[in-house]
Amino acid sequence: MTTDATPPVPPHKTFDTILVLDFGSQYTHLITRRLREFNVYSEMLPCTAKLADLDFTPKGIILSGGPYSVYEEGAPHVDHAVFDLGVPILGICYGLQEMAWHFGKNAGVAAGEKREYGHAHLSLQQHGGHVDELFKGLDSDIEVWMSHGDKLSHMPEHFVTVAQTPNSPYAGIAHSDKKMYGIQFHPEVTHTPQGKVLLRNFAVDICQSRTDWTMGKFVDQEIARIRSLVGDKGHVIGAVSGGVDSTVAAKLMKEAIGDRFHAVMVDNGVLRLNEAKQVKETLEKGLGINLTVVDASDLFLDRLAGIKDDPEKKRKVIGNTFIDIFQQKAKEIAAAAHNTPSAGEIEWLLQGTLYPDVIESLSFKGPSQTIKTHHNVGGLPADMNLKLIEPLRELFKDEVRALGVELGINEDLVWRHPFPGPGIAIRILGEVTREQVRIAREADHIFIEEIRAAGLYRNISQAFAALLPVKAVGVMGDKRVHDQVIALRAVETSDFMTADWYPFDGAFLKRVSRRIVNEVNGVCRVVYDITSKPPGTIEME
Secondary structure, three states, rough: OOOOOOOOOOHHOOEEEEEEEEEEOOOOOHHHHHHHHHHEHHHHHHEEHHHOOOOOOEEEEEOOOOOOOOOOOOOOOOHHHHHOOOEEEEOHHHHHHHHHHHOOOOOEEOOOOOOEEEEEEOOOOOEEEEEEEHHHOOOEEEEEEEOOOOOEOOOOOOOEEEOOOOOOOOOEEEEEOOEEEOOOOOOOOOOOOOOOHHHHHHHHHHHOOOOOOOOHHHHHHHHHHHHHOOOOOOOOEEOOOOOOHHHHHHHHHHHHHHHHEEEEEEEOOOOOOOOOHHHHHHHHOOOOEEEEEEEEEHHHHHHOOOOOOHHHHHHHHHHHHHHHHHHHHHHHHHHHHOOOOOOOEEEEEEEEHHHHHHHHHOOOOOOOOOOOOOOOOOOHHHOOOOOOOOOOOOOOHHHHHHHHOOOOOOOHOOOOOOOOOOOOHEOOOOOOHHHHHHHHHHHHHHHHHHHHHOOOOHHOOOOEEEEEEEEEEEOOOOOEEEEEEEEEEEEOOOOOEEEEEOOOHHHHHHHHHHHHHHHHEEEEEEEEEEOOOOOOOOOOO
């Protein structure tokens, strides 16, 4: 597959942009998310990025936290040109220490002295002028979240102290003349309740960034970009699943080029109950999208037969089978399009890449260790000779949902829980058979139905029923039975990097359990998974 598409006009060419430089903190992506929440556009790059390589000038720069010590051999350091650019700078945690390290090595960083993790009380000190702008509107004594080993032991030249905690006397510093600030705590996490105010002060008041990053403007810009890339006769093909990402991307493509977008849904036999039918109705009738549904359920299930103990093998079988089918269908659609009078060839492949995927590849630490193959099926063969088009690659999940609402997609669909590409196959622990799929589907349908009936669906980020590879003894109809066990899972999360189990009340769980045992043949017991992420993952496999 080629990727030599005409380079798109990136948002940082259109919108005022705050640049976040990543030193490897687990919280860095949250900085970008917080800025966008108040309509300021932000992008993240590794801390090793060279300013000379940028094709834009940011309105301000934020230096993230990180797990290193500035004095360590091989510790990451920012391009010195950052401090000469003349834009406001905010250093967070390691970013504060990096700023102090840069402005004369006489600024001491105490390595590992009185490590501080968790909540701390921050006291502000007023100086007047721009020095206090960062803390405008905040209480004089606020709760913040600390996560550091090193800390400043004395001040860099030309800086003044603006905040302190009992453990960190230089928890907030500001340059006396330039708009440069450093804070030891993390304003981007929810554990710092007034952190958003601080970040907004920096981005909007200090950096003077326009708050015009909206999905309405993004739609207009992206539609124009798609039309420019594809041209008047070009065609685009893309796989859809019925999930929010693929649906929003398909609707955007439909708005841009109409019937020259060809959506393909492959029924892999491990979808949710009535999924293929519902997606067809939603996309074709509801959104007017040109959709082809391929029923390949028998092929997938036959290929999954006999795989009992290797989740990765399940994923690979499903992924490879999808590629085989999608590639064949793409050739058929391309042939049909080519034979249509005045029609162009299919040159483009729609892909639902989101900004977290981009961030993962840009992080200073590099891509994280592979815990399991990514849910989204990718890796189409090079001989398809298609160029990628990724209309959502600048967006976070919440922005995709806002975009869906902007495009007029029904909110029930926009807020639908994520569903993995391998589907129910990775919610069946053990061999995937038609009978096991039936049991898992029916149990899952009851669980989600009860969640909706209780008005809890929007409170939960993801929920499903999984089928465990064990049997238990039960009593049903005065008879001993030896049947299977369903595990329910429901989590709350803002970013899917970490997650907590949802605290259902006992009456709800009792109702769901009773329905599943009574209505799903082959099940005699129901359990609820109360494992957070980490140590667990959200899906079972």
